[in-house]
Amino acid sequence: MASGTVVDITQHVLAGNDAAAAENRATLDAAGVIALNLMASPGAGKTSLILATAARLRADGCRAGVIEGDLATRIDADRVAAAGYSVAQINTGGGCHLDATMVRGGMAALDLTSIDVLFVENVGNLVCPANFALGSHANVVVASVPEGHDKPFKYPGIYAAADVVVLNKCDLAALLEFDAVTFAAGVRLVNPHAPLFTLSSRTGEGVAAWAEWILGRARHDFP
């Protein structure tokens, strides 16, 4: 009985979130902005990936903006602002994921006419963010080599929700005996089609191909 009540409220919350996500998508499309929802464990390197990617996009004339989602602090937003990008900070106050209403607030704090690609850095969490659409054009799961190659098997929900998977910190693969074949097999088990990019934000290896994928997607949606 109690659990039925909880389920009803959960469905209500998710339906309301989906409506707000659809509004966000319409706003983004009207502004010609492509948005990417970056989901990852704490410390997978989402902010470093955003900075490395945005620099590469900037070299091609593509302007990036960022919404930073955190429980607390402006650490990531300050790093992004220091690099010269437009950024809005969302603090969830302990909440374990972003939702579409929070992202709407972040979008309102940015000048969408001045950016082409919007990176939304979700709260570091491989579970809860997968359930909440934000209105983005693609869900990006960012894995990292030190987490180990078994994570797609152990967190199947978020890997299934990915439109693209980025494996970061590949410069540590040999040292940490990371098994790339097992990792890729785990991704494919729950997600047959998402492209998989292997890169290192630290060394720059592989970042060009990932940035090219974003540029190709932006051109396709906004020719």
Added chain:
Amino acid sequence: MASGTVVDITQHVLAGNDAAAAENRATLDAAGVIALNLMASPGAGKTSLILATAARLRADGCRAGVIEGDLATRIDADRVAAAGYSVAQINTGGGCHLDATMVRGGMAALDLTSIDVLFVENVGNLVCPANFALGSHANVVVASVPEGHDKPFKYPGIYAAADVVVLNKCDLAALLEFDAVTFAAGVRLVNPHAPLFTLSSRTGEGVAAWAEWILGRARHDFP
């Protein structure tokens, strides 16, 4: 109105969990078992830490058992069983944390008379597990060097809930330019007293001191 309803149900759920946690604690105390709730990001190395610690405890005649919490799979439980320890697997089916009722089920699947220390490996998540008491004697937050030194600032809730903090993968600190002073300052900002152990499950560095802390605690509670 709707949000008031959600809060009421949340409080109801937490009160029910606290009651189940108190029952778990009574069961553990009656059996003379000390239980540790290990909380960490995905890939921080909880399972490797358990194996390295349990081996060290075994050398001192202290017998470890393990409850493995995962969204899915038996990967970690199989590793623990292969090393010769008693283990119970809990799959949350997508749930982002363990609760006391799940742990009660895991305890029932173990022979508590045959163990002295029970490691409870929570779901890999730095947010949600902090809110659910399990009946354990200590909350252990396991950080890892590749996650970066800013995590205590960004995930203050779980660091505040820690009775002890273990920093794993210290063998990578120099390579990854990990700032141990900043990390420790972040821990102290939200948690003035929790002991902090720095170690590497891979090399074994620092594991002895951490195991000694567990042994000291067990002796104190169960002389």
